[in-house]
Amino acid sequence: MANDPYETLGVAKNATQKEIQSAYRKLAKKLHPDLNPGDKNAEDRFKEASAAYALLGDEEKRARFDKGDIDATGAEQAARNYYKEYAASPGADTRYQSTSGFSDFGEADDIFSSFFSRRGHGQTHARGRDLHFAMEVDFLEAVNGAKKQITLPDRTTLDLQIPPGTQDGQPLRLRGKGEPGPGGGPAGDALIEVHVRPHPIFTRDGDDIRIEMPISLREAILGGKVLVPTISGNVTLTLPPNSSTGKTLRLKGKGVTKRGGGSGDQYITVKVILPDPADPDLAAFATSWSAGEAQNPRRAWGG
Amino acid sequence: MRHSEFCERLSIEHSTLSIWMEQGWVVPAKNDGRGEFHDADVARGLLILDLSETMGVNHEGIDVIMALVDQVHGLRSKIQALTDAIRDQDEQVQRLILQSLERCS
Structure with a gap:
């Protein structure tokens, strides 16, 4: 150069x-x-x-x-x-080469069609068809990963590794578990579409987990330690004093394991729950609390 | 070569290789039931590293690119074979094919 x-x-x-x-x-x-x-x-x-x-x-x-x-x-x-x-060398093995780009060339019984749809030079027999399946997994199985067994229509069972961080609708490919290839060709793949059941507490937002956490009025005013569920078990979180509904706290690294390494975060949005039934002492305090009368949370709306 | 040598030659962690294999970006060749990698897989690994590190492509992007790269090579090898087959024909046949191609384009 x-x-x-x-x-x-x-x-x-x-x-x-x-x-x-x-x-x-x-x-x-x-x-x-x-x-x-x-x-x-x-x-x-x-x-x-x-x-x-x-x-x-x-x-x-x-x-x-x-x-x-x-x-x-x-x-x-x-x-x-x-x-x-x-990839281009003659006699190269053809594990990766894909000729799916030709599948719309010509008529199916055209003399050339078999040439185009054949995979590579080495394999002279067509590959078996892919089989499609769907399965449901629990939210926590999908985010943390799990081993599952599925039973195929022909009663054989397949062990399936759900990788951590699996998304709803994501297909998992089991190579060679599809239909056998005609004439001794390689078998197709089994494609399993994973459906993730919703969780009562956690929702997923990309690699992050979000939860809404109810807190008492006392906790909202004074703050304190609260036990918070995460996808990997409970952790103790310090709630700062004077936390309103909508305040969002972050637990770093408590989200979903990312595919390339690292993890997302968990976000906790608090929601203040007043005592039920109402406490007359609280009503009496609010009546006599003069500063409370001056607070106007809707000032931004004008008027 | 074994998985450990493959990782060593690319300076990658085993966990990275697991992700690549899960994604189907590299697939070990079957040999006596044991998977092993060849130099072609190392070259493929270098391409994946170029995409992710040099070009800043994310996992989803690599997935798309590797699938397209594999298609391009599939197409290229078929076109090469087709071209070779045409070269084997009589000159008369070659001329007819050429004429037909020129009409198409």
Whole structure:
């Protein structure tokens, strides 16, 4: 790489590291060789951009380059084999290749249709059909993960691992558990659509859990420790004094396990519940409480 | 290679590999009933890391992209095979196919 790395990334010499990173990201999305298989020009430009970023993305190296201590070629990256090279090599195994993109080509009994719908070179027999099932799981089983067993129409049973954080309507794929392939082809998959039953306390909001927590008037005024249910058991929460209905507290990390690691949070919205039946002492206090008369929570409405 | 070597070569945690396998982004090849990975899977892993780290694509995005990448390779290999098959034909047949293609486009 002999070109000016700033020019390659399309940034000014005084660009911030953030600008450099975002310029590289933009180019990578457009030029990544695996997203442009067969386009040699894109691959060359991607390599150039990567080399430029390896230099300018590292503040220390960038400073040395700016001072002239190292030249642009000092940042050349080690050669790498892209996925496309394996995917396209003759005799490549075809675990990943999908020819579903051809399923609407031609008539079903056209002489070419079998060629297009066949998976890869290696497999000469069609794959069995996918089977679709639906099952219901409890809210907590879906958020925390669970092992379930389902019985198929042919009375065989399947062990099913519900991954933590499973969403309502999410399909789970059991590879090879569908119909056997005709003529010895590979079996299709079983696709199980998971329906999550609602929970009386918890509701799910993405990776977060929300609950509404009733509190007494005394707790609302004085605050104090309250036991709060979470999806992983009860925890003690300190309620601050003077908490109105609608006040929302957060329990960090007590939400749903995210797919890429980490967890969401639990949000607790409090709701003040007055004593039932009404307490005459409380009514007597409110009558004699002069500051209470001056409070107008509807001031924002005017009037 | 075994799962541990695969993780080592990509510098990823085992838990990350579990997620990739759950999503079907990488599928170990069956060998004597034991799943193992090949160099092609490592290259695939590098692509997944490029998508998530370099390009900031989230899990949902990777899911879509990997499915499309697999379709593109499926399509490319079929077109390659089709092109090779046409090259095997007599010149007369090749000319007829070319004419037909030019009418289509």
